[in-house]
Amino acid sequence: MSYLALYRKYRPKKFSDVIGQEHIVTALKNQIASGEISHAYLFTGTRGTGKTSIAKLFARAINCTNLQDGSPCGKCDVCKGLADSSNMDILEIDAASNNRVDEIRELRENVKYPPVVGKYKVYIIDEVHMLTDSAFNALLKTLEEPPMHVVFILATTEVQKLPATILSRCMRFDFKLVDYTEIAKLITKIFTNDGIKFEPEAVTLIARLGKGSVRDALSIADMCVAYTNKNVTFDAVSNVVGSTNLDVLNTLVDSMLEGNIKSLMGEIESISKSGKNMGVLANDVAGYLRDAIITKTCTNYKDILKLPTNLLDNLEKLSSKYSVEDMLYAMRSFASLEQDFRYTDSPRTLFEITALSVCTTRPTTLEALDKRVTALEEKLKQVNP
Ligand SMILES: [Zn+2]
DSSP states (O other): OOOOOHHHHTOOSSGGGOOSOHHHHHHHHHHHHHTOOOSEEEEEOSTTSSHHHHHHHHHHHTTOSSOBTTBOOSOSHHHHHHHSTTOSSEEEEETTTSOSHHHHHHHHHHTTSOOSSSSOEEEEEETGGGSOHHHHHHHHHHHHSOOTTEEEEEEESOGGGSOHHHHTTSEEEEOOOOOHHHHHHHHHHHHHHTTOEEOHHHHHHHHHHTTTOHHHHHHHHHHHHHHHTSEEOHHHHHHHHTOOOHHHHHHHHHHHHHTOHHHHHHHHHHHHHTTOOHHHHHHHHHHHHHHHHHHHHOTTHHHHHOOOHHHHHHHHHHHHHSOHHHHHHHHHHHHTTHHHHHHOSOHHHHHHHHHHHHHHOOOOOHHHHHHHHHHHHHHHHHHOO
16 A cells, blocks of 8 residues: 555544634634535635645535534535545646636636536635736636636635735635644644654654644654654654754854853864754754743743753753843844845855854843853952962
8 A cells, every 4th residue: 555645644524623723614614504605715824734625625515415513524425426536526726737818718618517416616726826817817707707506715825926806806714824732732643543652742843843834744744754663752853854953052052152162163063064054053043042041931931842851951051051131142143044044155154153243242231241240250260369
């Protein structure tokens, strides 16, 4: 049997399977219950947040003759008919490869024919912003006077590229980035279900790496399962995704904040030798400083960070040593580098300049000044006991 990607295998079959988009699910279920189905919907949001999954579910739900808590039953004749991917009632069109006016004209011809299996014929047009101007005009004509049996669901990641005339014809739903705790719960469920061993910290890390996209997180989960032979540990995940070892990161950040240039440059040298991408490293440093600030300022930091104990120890030590201002200053310096890395020919130099300027300059807070005076006094004592 060929391997089925987790994202496909666990595509939601009912509305309660959908995570992170409650506001949309509730609104759609209400419409299904009251029978007030609109003729055109616009689903917009980042990739991997569930636009196509919900569009497919909705398309089946408005046709199902035996709804179960607002979701398609999967058992009635209509559901069975629509489950066949060659059915003529739910049509998925990828606008990226079918963006010409001829294709939309053909669509306009076809909408006239009534559905074969159920009550509605549903057109899901993915990446709709890719349509050409003339294709948009052709689509607009259909949206203005759609046949009663037709529902359009337009999905896009770039809503700003759609003409106002199209926007004004659609009922719009904005998909949110999915919170990583929700994604972590889903991955935990999937791993448990599939008999995959895992460390909870590893799951949290995978969920975070998805950056709000369920699909991206599940792709990373797929990779980790394959790489670790079904035993997903925190270290293995770090290895798979190429994120910097957090012990190494801790030493680097500590040397930098301490003002220890020799140790800082040594760390950069050894990380660089390991083939690390400097842009990714800058991102990791900013992320690590964020975790340190959370450790210092939030009493429930353990719940927020969900890291293995030894790494939490590192963060506790680090954050007790430095002020929030110092760490924030450093974090800001690295977080603002992303653009610069795109245009530089020498990423290592860029990284070093940033690290060295953090290492040698500090925000002039009273706390920081006090620390410097104390350090000077200590040095004086050594010279002149
Ligand atoms: Zn059904």
